[in-house]
Amino acid sequence: MPRQIYQVKMSLSGVRPPVWRRVLVPGGYTLDRLHRVVQHAMGWRDCHLHSFEIDGRQYGAPDPDGELALRDELDVRLDAVxxxxxxxxxxYDFGDWWEHDLVVEDVFAADPDDRYPTCLAGERSCPPEGIGGPPGHQVLLAALADPAHPEHRSMRDWVGDRYDPEVFDPGRAAxxxxxxx
Incomplete structure (x- = not known):
């Protein structure tokens, strides 16, 4: 049987305008590998804790202190759940609480000429780490859009001149x- 490929759309919750990505991922990937796909496709830097919730069950990296009741994401393949x-x-980031809604849009046989995972499409830049979650992101967007905003200069200095909230390059993500x- 040929490898199964999952077409997954991930959308950042509570963020307007929408920030989303569409990726193709092998069904044999573990949730740990899917975590890395989300990180790279979205543009996160993987410097905070994360978890998945699938059918009411929590998955993530095992907590050595046992405070988080997470099933080990290394033990769970996409095609099993x-x-x-x-x-x-x-x-991602239990402080800023970046929640992503994911949906498996399609499952199909792998094309032997294609490489996976890959990013097919998406819109807008990932919010910068440490901005304060969706509310902080809204403040950032308002400040950047209005040169008269009291935080315009400090926010622009903080994110740098190269940050453009409207830009996403699926080829770079792929x-x-x-x-x-």
Whole structure:
């Protein structure tokens, strides 16, 4: 049987305008590898805790202190817990609480000429780490859009001149996924 490929759309919850990505991921990937796909496709730096919630169960990296009741994401393959139409959540950074809604849009046989994972599409830049979650992101967008905003200069200095909230390059994300996952 050929490898199964999952087409997954991930959307950042509570963020307007929408920030989303569409990726193709092998069904044999563990949730740990899917975590890395989300990180690279979205543009996060993987410097905070994360978890998945699938059918009411929490998955993530095991907590050595035992405070978080998470099932080990290294032990769970996508094709064992998800199918076409499955909806689930991924939370990154328990302080800023970046919640991602994920949906398996399709499942199909791998094309032997294609490399996976890859990013097909998406819109807008990932919010910067440490901005304060969706509310902080809204303040950032308002400040950057209005040169008269009292925080315009400090926010621009903080994110740098190269940050553009409207820009996303799926080709760059696909290259990162091929090299880093």
């Amino acid at each position: 998800l199918g076409k139409g499955s909806r689930f959540q991924y939370v 290259t990162l996924l091929r090299h880093l996952c």
